[in-house]
Amino acid sequence: MRSQYNLKLPHSVYSGKNSLENIKSILLENKVDKLAIFTDKGIERAGLLNYPMEFVKQTGVDVVVLDDLPAEPTYKQVQKLVDRFKESKADFIMAVGGGSVMDTAKLASILLTDRYGVYELLSRPQLAKKCMKTLMIPTTAGTGSEATPNAIVAVPEKELKIGIVNDDMISDYVILDAIMIKKLSRKIAASTGIDALAHAIECFTSNKANPFSDIFALEALDMILNNIVQACDNPEAMDAKNKMQIASFYAGIAITASGTTAVHALSYPLGGKYHIAHGVSNAILLVPVMKFNEQVCVGKLAEAYDRCVHIEKNCTTVEEKSKFMIDQFEKIVKHLDIPTSLSVFGVPESDLDILVDSGMQVTRLLDNNMRKVTSEDARKLYKQIL
Ligand SMILES: NC(=O)c1ccc[n+]([C@@H]2O[C@H](COP(=O)([O-])OP(=O)(O)OC[C@H]3O[C@@H](n4cnc5c(N)ncnc54)[C@H](O)[C@@H]3O)[C@@H](O)[C@H]2O)c1
Ligand SMILES: [Zn+2]
Known part of the structure; x- marks a missing residue:
């Protein structure tokens, strides 16, 4: 464990029924003239932009909508939107979307300059400073991007995804209104929900885990384990959705x-090379990596059991408790019909070397893993999921 740790949070967070109405006071207190709304075509098609727009219109501010963004964009696609944003002369950013949209909006908020762009931040993330305030309205639950200083972009030249981390990207305002995820398809709700589950258990079993992160990781894990199925299976389960x-x-x-660990590290090439959705690639790796890690974090997994399992608490030993937790992850992934192997995505065995090479490059996250991951370990793990 690190000897020092800290907690960084967005400035104001709103949640609960009708919490979108806070858009009005946020725009007014910031004296916004022109609002840049980052979103994507999928959100617009689902009619989701109408909900926040109702409140934006009541403030009378000018609006520019920046929606030309594919899911899990490359750094060049992000730069294109950032350039359009710079031309717009907006003075406040609102993101309405999943992690792809929020990450792009966060990058825009520190890139109101011609001196450098997204490409430069791949190797020098600290170069940029906050230029504009942001309001994040997530439509998936989710990446947690609305809380993090991270933005993840695909880098096709490296067939990898790279995380840019800069504290100035932590958002200023967040609104978590369940109406925004009500119409989310079961498929996307499931994979994005497992992404959040992976964040929680990886951060709790990370070398960087500390008393601050444990509080949030365990509460998140408890809420996810006890709500994800209902939130995905029942379109009307608004309470479970808000909890997610x-x-x-x-x-x-x-x-x-x-910080996340080997699940996320080894999943980056799956997104970068085969364009497998972030949540799906994490779901595929979650159980194999947890089983690999179990020998060094059996106590942590047992602690998670004590904290998050509320009924039929029949396990007594740490080994039983740890096994129960991993079995539980496996059951949930299966119940939600998320693929558990790469075979569905046509990944040939001959790509194994490339996968191992790419995965082992994600040292930023592999270093957080309590059990050291060697190239041979990575090969075995990828082989299990082929
Ligand atoms: N910054 C971070 O801390 C962080 C953490 C984890 C993942 N990520 C990144 O976030 C991205 C993935 O984000 P995501 O999983 O939220 O998905 P996404 O933003 O890529 O969206 C996936 C698809 O779902 C659609 N969609 C989103 N919300 C919808 C809704 N409510 N109703 C209907 N359709 C909807 C979108 O239009 C899109 O087509 C990846 O690039 C990943 O690497 C970032
Ligand atoms: Zn993730």
Whole structure:
């Protein structure tokens, strides 16, 4: 464990029924003239932009909508939108979308300059400073991007995704209103929910775990384990959906205070090379990596059991408790019909070397893993999921 740790959070966070109405006071107190709304075509097609727009219109501010963004964009696609944003002369940013949209909006908030762009931040993330305030309205639950200083972009040249970390990207305002995830398809709700679950358990079992991150990671894990199935299976389960939003947000805070580990590290090439959705690639790796890690974090997993399992608490030994938790992850991934192998994505065995090479480059996260991951370990793990 680190000898010092800290907690960094967005300035104001709103949640609960009708919490979108706070948009009005946020825009007014910041004396906004022109609002840049980052979103994507999927959000607009789902009619989701209408909800926040109702309140934006009541303030009378000018609006520019920046929506030309694919899911899990490359750094060049992000730069294109940032350039349009710079031309817009907006003075406040609102993001309405999942992690892809929020990460792009966060990068825009520190890139109101012609001296450098997203590409330069890949190697020198600290170069940029905050230029504009941001309001994040997540539509998935989720990446927790609304809480983190991270933005993740695909780098096709490296067939990898790279995380840019800069504290100035921590958002100023967040609104977690369950209406924004009500119409989320079961498929996306499931994979993004498992992403949040992975954030929580990875941060809790990370080398960087500390008393601050543990509070948020464990509360997130508890809320996710006890709400994810209902939130995904029942479109009307607004309470469970709101709990998933809060849990994703807490798991994002845990990422900021601690850090994800080998699940996320080894999943980066799966997104970068085969464009497998971030939540799906984490879901595929979650159980194999937890089983690999179990020998060094059996006590931590047992602690998570004590904290998060509320009924049929029949396990007594740490080994039983730890096994129960991993079995529980496996059951949830299976119940939610998320693929558990790469075979569905046509990944050939001949790509194994490339996968190992790429995965081993993600040292920023592999270093957080309590059990050291060698190239041979990575090979075995990838082989298990082929
Ligand atoms: N910054 C961070 O801390 C962090 C953490 C984890 C992941 N990420 C990144 O976030 C990205 C993934 O984000 P994501 O999983 O939220 O998905 P996403 O933003 O890529 O969205 C996936 C698809 O779902 C659609 N969609 C989103 N919300 C919807 C809704 N409510 N209703 C209907 N359709 C909806 C979008 O239009 C898109 O087509 C990846 O690039 C990943 O690497 C960032
Ligand atoms: Zn993630």
